[in-house]
Amino acid sequence: MTHFITDAEVAARLDAATAVEAIRDALLAAYRGRLVAPPRVAAPLAGGRLVLTAGQLVDEWYGFGSYDTFGHAEGEQVVALHDAANGRLRAVAVGAEIGSRRTGALGGVAVRALARPDAATLGVVGAGGQAWAQVWAVAAVRRLREVTVHCRTPAGREKFAARVRAELGIPARAVDTAAAAVRDRDVVVLATTSPTPVISAADLSPGSHLNTIGHKQLGRSEFGPDLLDRADLLVTDSLAQAGAYDPPMLGTVGAYAGRLRALGAVLAGEQPGRTTPDQVTVFCSVGLAGSEAFLLDRLTRPEAEPAGPARPGRGAGPG
Amino acid sequence: MTHFITDAEVAARLDAATAVEAIRDALLAAYRGRLVAPPRVAAPLAGGRLVLTAGQLVDEWYGFGSYDTFGHAEGEQVVALHDAANGRLRAVAVGAEIGSRRTGALGGVAVRALARPDAATLGVVGAGGQAWAQVWAVAAVRRLREVTVHCRTPAGREKFAARVRAELGIPARAVDTAAAAVRDRDVVVLATTSPTPVISAADLSPGSHLNTIGHKQLGRSEFGPDLLDRADLLVTDSLAQAGAYDPPMLGTVGAYAGRLRALGAVLAGEQPGRTTPDQVTVFCSVGLAGSEAFLLDRLTRPEAEPAGPARPGRGAGPG
Incomplete structure (x- = not known):
């Protein structure tokens, strides 16, 4: 049956x-x-x-x-x-x-493998189902002390913060800007539908890890090339799928292509992960088939x- | 829900x-x-x-x-x-x-549209689930007096005939050869997995209608070109899908291509169907998406x- x-x-x-x-x-x-x-x-x-x-x-x-x-x-x-x-x-x-839980868990695996072991603060941009699934999964792999969240509508971010407090028991605050949501955070999640960058690389702290779930193509991306330039380590869940985007995925064009690694290779110990506490690591989630x-x-x-x-x-x- | x-x-x-x-x-x-x-x-x-x-x-x-x-x-x-x-x-x-009932019903629609209104005998080659669904549907559109069936194993064809008698209440006989199954039949169904012809056009009676459900490609077909040459009318459920076969569908190569019509056009009255009682009509079933x-x-x-x-x-x- x-x-x-x-x-x-x-x-x-x-x-x-x-x-x-x-x-x-x-x-x-x-x-x-x-x-x-x-x-x-x-x-x-x-x-x-x-x-x-x-x-x-x-x-x-x-x-x-x-x-x-x-x-x-x-x-x-x-x-x-x-x-x-x-x-x-x-x-x-x-x-x-x-x-959505599959995508959340992909983000959770990336955070477990690449964020600092003592990462305790999470900043989220976006307040939809994908953003929620990321927080749900990250909370299972790091002891989170606080979550900050920003999205375009005040009601949406307040509701999201209340849900984090209620369902995960983690202190959570809605903030007015995307920059404020990710500033001084150990882990950052971008899970928006935005076709243009919602943060700049300068908003990130040294030693942070970032998951990007939303658009990430040339000309249509929730982050800009500055983020990839800032990253010491750039990984994705599927190199084959990353390479099949049309228009191309930002992390696969020009100089980035040679730097993009398979998260599976890091998990297998065949590629290095984070090697120092102040590196910035970035996970470009494509949704492993x-x-x-x-x-x-x-x-x-x-x-x-x-x-x-x-x-x-x-x-x-x-x- | x-x-x-x-x-x-x-x-x-x-x-x-x-x-x-x-x-x-x-x-x-x-x-x-x-x-x-x-x-x-x-x-x-x-x-x-x-x-x-x-x-x-x-x-x-x-x-x-x-x-x-x-x-x-x-x-x-x-x-x-x-x-x-x-x-x-x-x-x-x-x-x-x-x-399988969808495929059966496609065959039933073809028989309803193209077989003689007084068609009363059905000959079947093949005794699997697809063959059964054809008989099930044809019995809903014509008053069948007898079904004959042939497949490679005596046990398989006897079981099929018994099922026709039991579930549809129609007299049914298992016969030793494919030719005997289709001879003197008003409606013929080929629903085999054979890559080579199982009957020849000479086995068909004038005025019969035939549904082919199995292989029908160049070099891999349950019937030969003689059947298409014999057909006065050649229809399929999807011209687009028929044209997309690789290797090509027999009914789409050479001179046949210009003769193959859409069953939908016949149903809509925009293409002629059977015009005389002694025409042979053939339906090449491709499984309308x-x-x-x-x-x-x-x-x-x-x-x-x-x-x-x-x-x-x-x-x-x-x-």
Whole structure:
């Protein structure tokens, strides 16, 4: 029987520590070639496209996530997982939670691997579902003392800060500018829909780590080249996907291309991560294909049990 | 809430007459440009591909069917239907029934539009799920007096004939050769996995209609060019998809290309169908994209009610 999963079940069963562990395993599997993650394919419709991101854990499962580009605020996605032995559908998830928690967990893995072990402050620009998932995951890998948040509407950022306090038990403040949100922060998250830079590199503190979730293409990016110039270390979750953007991803053009590294290589210990406390590290999140199915597999394995609450600080060392 | 649908529910709720009506509407909507049905897209994995066929009924819904090419006998598919107004998933079906009944209904529409109104005998080559769905649909559009069936294994064809008798209440016989199955038949179905011709055109009676469901490409086809030469009328459910085969579909090469017509155009009355009782008509089924989602929409509309049993002979006139 196929296991049908809704957002409510994902929210109830998937804690951040489990998600971060699963996605770390996905990144390592992709780096080692066990997770096959081809470039996404899209079918054109009137007014938007249907996009398929496929993945395969060799000899275990194959599956996909689907989403569209119609831009509906409450649009839902499908994540499907086939058993490799017989092609049957083991699980199908519907909604937005698998996708956003997957992206959150990618950010969590990057912070765990690259932020300073004593990182304790988090600044967020953006207050949507993706921003929330980042805070959710980062709180599972570092002991956060305070979260600051900025978005364009005062009501939106106040609501976000209240949610951080209520659901994660972390002191949180809404602030008036993006610069104020990220100043003096150990970890910074950009998760906006902005096509133009929302902060400048000068706003960042030495030793900070930054995750960028939003637009990051030439001519359409939530940050500018100054951020990449400032970065001592530049990583992404998929070099292949990063290289397939059109227009190109900022981190893949000119001199940046030679500096962009696979997060999986850092996790595997085959590329250096942070080597000094005052380096600035930047993670360009592209959404590793197959990772939604990877997370669905972890969530629906027969032996999977609802895990305990998030354990801040667990596994605070690199990867 | 998303309506999750399994094969058991499809089998219980979808009668053949309803399926044929829905797929006729889909063919007309595609012909008139309301059903957007782009070519399928595929993501390569190790040992197979994941294929997405997308469709969109403008201003009503968009959706997809997914399947793979790993060749599992019991492999399952996903069919998903998004509400065009908000992107939410109205329904998700898992299994094989929507897909095979969709293909069956395409064949049923072709028979209703092109077979002689008094067609009463059906000969089938192949005894798998696709062959069964053809008989199921044809029985809803013509009053069948007898079904003959051939496949390679005696046990397989006897079982198929017994199922026709038991589930459709139609006399049915298993026969030793493909030629014997189709000789003197008003309607013929080829639904095999054979890469080489299973009958010759000389086996067909004047006035017969044939549906081909299996391989139909240059160098890999369940029939030979003699069948196309014999056909007075050659139709397909999607000229665009027929033209996208690689290697090319037999009916699109050389002189055949100019003769191949859209079934939707015949249904719309803009191309002639059968004009005399002794013409031979041939339907090359390619699986109109978007038609799985169309069927799922019909099955899960709020006003949809489980319909009664199949009504043989209903709507026996052309399209």
